[in-house]
Amino acid sequence: xxxxxxxxxxxxxxxxxxxxxxxxxxxxxxxxxxxxxxxxxxxxxxxxxxxxxxxxxxxxxxxxxxxxxxxxxxxxxxxxxxxxxxxxxxxxxxxxxxxxxxxxxxxxxxxxxxxxxxxxxxxxxxxxxxxxxxxxxxxxxxxxxxxxxxxxxxxxxxxxxxxxxxxxxxxxxxxxxxxxxxxxxxxxxxxxxxxxxxxxxxxxxxxxxxxxxxxxxxxxxxxxxxxxxxxxxxxxxxxxxxxxxxxxxxxx
Numbered sequence: 716x717x718x719x720x721x722x723x724x725x726x727x728x729x730x731x732x733x734x735x736x737x738x739x740x741x742x743x744x745x746x747x748x749x750x751x752x753x754x755x756x757x758x759x760x761x762x763x764x765x766x767x768x769x770x771x772x773x774x775x776x777x778x779x780x781x782x783x784x785x786x787x788x789x790x791x792x793x794x795x796x797x798x799x800x801x802x803x804x805x806x807x808x809x810x811x812x813x814x815x816x817x818x819x820x821x822x823x824x825x826x827x828x829x830x831x832x833x834x835x836x837x838x839x840x841x842x843x844x845x846x847x848x849x850x851x852x853x854x855x856x857x858x859x860x861x862x863x864x865x866x867x868x869x870x871x872x873x874x875x876x877x878x879x880x881x882x883x884x885x886x887x888x889x890x891x892x893x894x895x896x897x898x899x900x901x902x903x904x905x906x907x908x909x910x911x912x913x914x915x916x917x918x919x920x921x922x923x924x925x926x927x928x929x930x931x932x933x934x935x936x937x938x939x940x941x942x943x944x945x946x947x948x949x950x951x952x953x954x955x956x957x958x959x960x961x962x963x964x965x966x967x
Contacts, residue, residue: 717745722755726808729815730785732943741791743807748870751824754811756870759791761805763798768960771880772805773871776830776887776920777821778813783886785943786935790953799957804878809867821855823865830887831858831918832868835927841917858918875924882960883924883932891938896925902959905935906944906952931963 722745723738743757750756774780774787787807794803808814812824822828831842842858850856863869875883892911895901903910915922925932933956937944944952 717755719743719745719757722757726757726784726811726814727788729819730781730788730943731941732946733785733788737788737792740795741788746806746870748866748873750810750812750867751865752812754815756809756811756867757807759803759805759807761791761794761798761803763800763802765800766798766802767800767964768881769802769804769878770882770884770960771874771878772803772884772886773809773920774806774886775808775810775814776885777828778810778816778823779819779821780886780888780937780940781814781819782888782937782940782943783935784808784814786886786937786949786952789943789946789949793950793953797957799960801960804874804880806871806874809871822857823867825859825865826854826857827859827865827868828856828918829865829868829871830920831856831916832862832865833872833918833920833923834862835918835922838862838918845917862918871920875928875930880930883920883930884935884956885920885932886935886937888937888940890936892936894921894934894936895932896921896934897931898925898929899931899963901931902933902955905933905955905959906948908935908937908952 727733748756774783893908
């Protein structure tokens with residue numbers, strides 16, 4: 716039997732501003748997926764009594780962006796207190812192998828950038844050529860040999876298909892901006908982060924969710940990868956997100 720608290724404590728140990736007591740309170744659950752190295756990918760559903768929308772919140776797609784996972788931990792607590800008519804699904808560490816590596820690494824254990832591994836339109840034509848030409852074969856941005864070649868990206872793909880989120884929130888660092896892909900009117904700000912749409916990339920989640928599937932994807936780029944926002948800032952970002960969602964109800 717899995718010791719979920721121990722798994723949570725292991726995941727949270729290198730994260731900034733995630734004390735042990737937070738693991739006790741968020742009550743992470745085991746998904747059916749594992750990383751390349753066999754680590755269980757943890758998640759948490761928080762469901763309002765009468766949810767009007769489904770929202771998927773992701774952190775730690777890039778393992779060296781540890782603050783992104785910290786924010787998800789704290790937001791689970793906010794959702795437990797105020798679920799805001801929403802069925803939330805939180806995945807704080809999609810790339811546990813990268814998060815727990817010493818030093819942390821952007822890619823998964825196979826050396827694949829999970830945020831370039833999603834099956835966007837013309838992935839076969841564009842992903843590797845973009846990597847070769849635009850990034851000069853930067854190993855940190857290797858898209859993989861084929862779309863969904865990795866267990867972590869495949870898990871998220873299956874989650875999107877089964878959970879059918881109305882909104883996806885993907886948390887990154889360290890550019891300090893707010894990005895958006897897909898339909899609907901984007902939020903103009905979350906806390907101190909202001910909208911600055913930076914474009915799309917072959918295989919990225921924003922491209923796949925926002926363009927290929929037509930799901931609004933809010934991409935948060937925190938200012939620091941190794942330093943979490945303050946508690947006040949994290950709460951303000953949460954309030955701004957909930958306010959924006961309330962003003963843009965899910966399509967039936």
